[in-house]
Amino acid sequence: MVGVVIVSHSQKVAEGIREMALQMSAPEQKIIAAGGMADGGIGTDAFQVSEAIISANTGDGVAVMVDLGSAVLSTETAFEFLDEELRAKVQIADAPILEGAISAVVEASLGSALAAVIATAEGARTLNKC
Amino acid sequence: MVGVVIVSHSQKVAEGIREMALQMSAPEQKIIAAGGMADGGIGTDAFQVSEAIISANTGDGVAVMVDLGSAVLSTETAFEFLDEELRAKVQIADAPILEGAISAVVEASLGSALAAVIATAEGARTLNKC
Amino acid sequence: MSGELYEVISAVGETIIGNRQMLTDLDAAIGDGDHGINMARGFEAVKAKLQTLETESDIGKVLKTVGMTLISSVGGAAGPLYGTAFLRAAVPSQGKTELDVETIGLMLEAAIAGIKERGKATTGEKTMLDALVPAYEAFQDGAKTGKSVIECLELACEAAQQGVEFTKTIIATKGRASYLGERSRGHQDPGATSSYIMLKALLEHLRRQ
Amino acid sequence: MSGELYEVISAVGETIIGNRQMLTDLDAAIGDGDHGINMARGFEAVKAKLQTLETESDIGKVLKTVGMTLISSVGGAAGPLYGTAFLRAAVPSQGKTELDVETIGLMLEAAIAGIKERGKATTGEKTMLDALVPAYEAFQDGAKTGKSVIECLELACEAAQQGVEFTKTIIATKGRASYLGERSRGHQDPGATSSYIMLKALLEHLRRQ
Ligand SMILES: Nc1ncnc2c1ncn2[C@@H]1O[C@H](COP(=O)(O)OP(=O)(O)O)[C@@H](O)[C@H]1O
Ligand SMILES: Nc1ncnc2c1ncn2[C@@H]1O[C@H](COP(=O)(O)OP(=O)(O)O)[C@@H](O)[C@H]1O
Ligand SMILES: [Mg+2]
Ligand SMILES: [Mg+2]
Ligand SMILES: [Mg+2]
Ligand SMILES: [Mg+2]
Numbered sequence: 001m002v003g004v005v006i007v008s009h010s011q012k013v014a015e016g017i018r019e020m021a022l023q024m025s026a027p028e029q030k031i032i033a034a035g036g037m038a039d040g041g042i043g044t045d046a047f048q049v050s051e052a053i054i055s056a057n058t059g060d061g062v063a064v065m066v067d068l069g070s071a072v073l074s075t076e077t078a079f080e081f082l083d084e085e086l087r088a089k090v091q092i093a094d095a096p097i098l099e100g101a102i103s104a105v106v107e108a109s110l111g112s113a114l115a116a117v118i119a120t121a122e123g124a125r126t127l128n129k130c
Numbered sequence: 131m132v133g134v135v136i137v138s139h140s141q142k143v144a145e146g147i148r149e150m151a152l153q154m155s156a157p158e159q160k161i162i163a164a165g166g167m168a169d170g171g172i173g174t175d176a177f178q179v180s181e182a183i184i185s186a187n188t189g190d191g192v193a194v195m196v197d198l199g200s201a202v203l204s205t206e207t208a209f210e211f212l213d214e215e216l217r218a219k220v221q222i223a224d225a226p227i228l229e230g231a232i233s234a235v236v237e238a239s240l241g242s243a244l245a246a247v248i249a250t251a252e253g254a255r256t257l258n259k260c
Numbered sequence: 261m262s263g264e265l266y267e268v269i270s271a272v273g274e275t276i277i278g279n280r281q282m283l284t285d286l287d288a289a290i291g292d293g294d295h296g297i298n299m300a301r302g303f304e305a306v307k308a309k310l311q312t313l314e315t316e317s318d319i320g321k322v323l324k325t326v327g328m329t330l331i332s333s334v335g336g337a338a339g340p341l342y343g344t345a346f347l348r349a350a351v352p353s354q355g356k357t358e359l360d361v362e363t364i365g366l367m368l369e370a371a372i373a374g375i376k377e378r379g380k381a382t383t384g385e386k387t388m389l390d391a392l393v394p395a396y397e398a399f400q401d402g403a404k405t406g407k408s409v410i411e412c413l414e415l416a417c418e419a420a421q422q423g424v425e426f427t428k429t430i431i432a433t434k435g436r437a438s439y440l441g442e443r444s445r446g447h448q449d450p451g452a453t454s455s456y457i458m459l460k461a462l463l464e465h466l467r468r469q
Numbered sequence: 470m471s472g473e474l475y476e477v478i479s480a481v482g483e484t485i486i487g488n489r490q491m492l493t494d495l496d497a498a499i500g501d502g503d504h505g506i507n508m509a510r511g512f513e514a515v516k517a518k519l520q521t522l523e524t525e526s527d528i529g530k531v532l533k534t535v536g537m538t539l540i541s542s543v544g545g546a547a548g549p550l551y552g553t554a555f556l557r558a559a560v561p562s563q564g565k566t567e568l569d570v571e572t573i574g575l576m577l578e579a580a581i582a583g584i585k586e587r588g589k590a591t592t593g594e595k596t597m598l599d600a601l602v603p604a605y606e607a608f609q610d611g612a613k614t615g616k617s618v619i620e621c622l623e624l625a626c627e628a629a630q631q632g633v634e635f636t637k638t639i640i641a642t643k644g645r646a647s648y649l650g651e652r653s654r655g656h657q658d659p660g661a662t663s664s665y666i667m668l669k670a671l672l673e674h675l676r677r678q
Binding site for chain 1: 138139140141142143144145146147149150153165172196197198199201202206222224225226227228229232254255256258259260
Binding site: 153154232233236240260 | 500501502503589645648649652
């Protein structure tokens with residue numbers, strides 16, 4: 001099953017999204033929060049992200065959800081710390097972080113491949129709420 | 131200045147988004163988190179939302195950011211508890227909650243009117259992250 | 261509050277609380293697995309609130325309190341939906357201390373209108389409306405032919421149960437289950453199920469009187 | 470680590486820490502008001518880390534550690550950007566214990582390429598690149614005419630300072646300041662400013678030797 005990593009500048013946001021996404025997940029699905037700095041402050045930490053990616057991977061790859069552009073910078077920096085094999089199956093979704101994460105988790109729970117999980121996450125851009 | 135209310139099923143998400151948005155805000159700007167149930171559990175509470183809207187309003191109206199469809203249900207229920215005058219100047223943004231909230235806060239900090247704040251929040255749908 | 265009214269609402273509440281696990285399991289299959297938890301929490305709060313309304317005999321006022329309590333305590337989509345339904349049902353029953361077939365028909369109609377408006381939904385979307393709308397129609401059919409409250413409710417329950425069965429055959433286009441698209445087919449809707457069991461509890465309570 | 474190398478990095482770090490408030494104020498105007506806090510936190514972490522590298526004389530290895538430390542401690546966009554810059558600058562300086570004009574030119578080139586790649590940015594977007602790219606070009610002009618390290622760095626600093634001024638005239642199209650669109654004009658970019666003051670600190674330290 002594709003793992004999902006949630007990279008936010010805020011630890012609370014990443015953990016809260018994870019808790020919401022867990023409600024829609026399959027048992028044993030990997031959803032890892034990588035939010036905030038090591039000291040709990042607002043920011044992103046590329047090393048925390050690379051560790052999260054490693055723990056989210058069960059062999060089928062990892063979809064990474066990010067909040068702001070600078071989370072992309074950290075995530076792409078994190079990619080450089082991964083071995084080639086894992087790096088080839090990790091992808092950032094260009095999607096809203098919360099809506100994308102929940103959509104991604106639902107898609108991954110159905111056993112879909114990474115490309116489909118990313119596509120569904122990105123489709124969350126156009127979901128209407130009201 | 132238009133106030134911003136953040137309605138999430140998760141208290142952590144609402145508070146974390148508020149903290150991130152505060153970093154981009156003007157002094158004294160009203161950004162109110164209305165996340166989770168009264169007992170801290172996952173869910174939304176229409177009464178909490180109506181109180182948040184009241185405290186976010188300084189006369190120029192309030193933009194409400196929501197996470198999922200059921201947050202819209204609670205928010206629209208909350209509207210019924212507001213007096214006519216306030217109800218006329220409160221609007222839900224059909225936008226991603228985190229990205230929309232940050233965009234809305236930036237737009238509101240520039241002194242823009244409610245319609246512009248909502249439009250900018252909704253424009254966050256099409257922001258590219260990577 | 262009249263003992264009768266108190267007992268009706270308690271009976272409905274206890275049934276929801278007793279079906280907590282079943283409703284949650286249904287929601288786990290196509291949603292976030294909290295519908296039973298949400299509804300039970302809501303009716304626990306209603307139960308506590310009812311204690312404070314002992315002297316209230318106006319059915320409308322009591323239903324309004326039930327609606328407000330559900331709104332603040334359920335948490336999921338069902339909170340604003342059922343909450344609004346009770347608030348709307350409180351309008352035709354305002355000032356009443358007893359209900360007849362006609363008033364119950366108006367209450368059901370108002371409740372359904374509230375849910376449709378709040379949920380921007382209609383039948384065929386795999387929601388509580390797929391139990392409630394046919395229930396209302398069957399109730400009205402009974403009313404038109406001069407049936408009693410219990411007889412009308414029997415028709416309504418039967419229709420609601422069929423409505424629940426019908427939700428198994430369609431895909432969800434409203435609410436959280438719509439995330440699953442085609443995968444939501446084959447499962448019965450938790451909200452339709454809770455609507456059915458509330459009607460059923462009401463009927464069974466009245467039958468016992 | 471040679472005393473010289475340690476002192477150069479410390480001088481740069483102390484300058485950033487000393488300009489914490491100024492950088493933060495610049496970022497408050499067009500961003501989230503943390504650039505000074507971020508950079509100071511990063512160089513505090515570098516300072517602590519340098520203690521553990523006392524015996525390391527390889528400039529490349531030390532710069533690699535600086536880059537890794539910035540990546541893990543800065544927090545904002547500047548973390549991966551400057552972190553990558555230091556990691557890339559560590560490549561041409563690997564195995565070296567002293568630097569000449571040519572190597573510094575290669576280091577600047579690699580650092581800028583890293584920032585451009587990481588940030589998907591180019592000059593004219595109101596970022597650190599608007600200080601660093603002209604600084605590099607001026608440095609290379611000096612190198613071509615046989616100038617010394619200090620002379621080349623003087624040219625680079627002058628160009629960087631002009632680059633910072635230039636950022637006041639343009640709108641941001643990368644990073645957080647781009648949220649402000651037209652409103653970002655008139656303000657100088659915090660990242661361009663920190664780049665300039667780091668180069669300046671390096672120059673002044675070398676002049677003092
Ligand atoms: N827009 C809607 N209109 C009508 N009913 C809805 C709507 N959205 C959800 N529902 C009903 O609510 C039920 C889910 O309730 P619940 O699990 O409490 O909420 P949530 O999905 O927020 O967890 C669904 O089974 C469905 O019957
Ligand atoms: N994509 C990018 N490419 C190059 N530089 C960038 C980019 N995004 C931001 N910057 C630089 O980073 C600086 C902001 O750094 P900082 O305040 O630490 O990050 P954040 O915006 O995450 O709070 C900006 O002033 C700009 O110079
Ligand atoms: Mg549910
Ligand atoms: Mg729920
Ligand atoms: Mg900043
Ligand atoms: Mg920042």
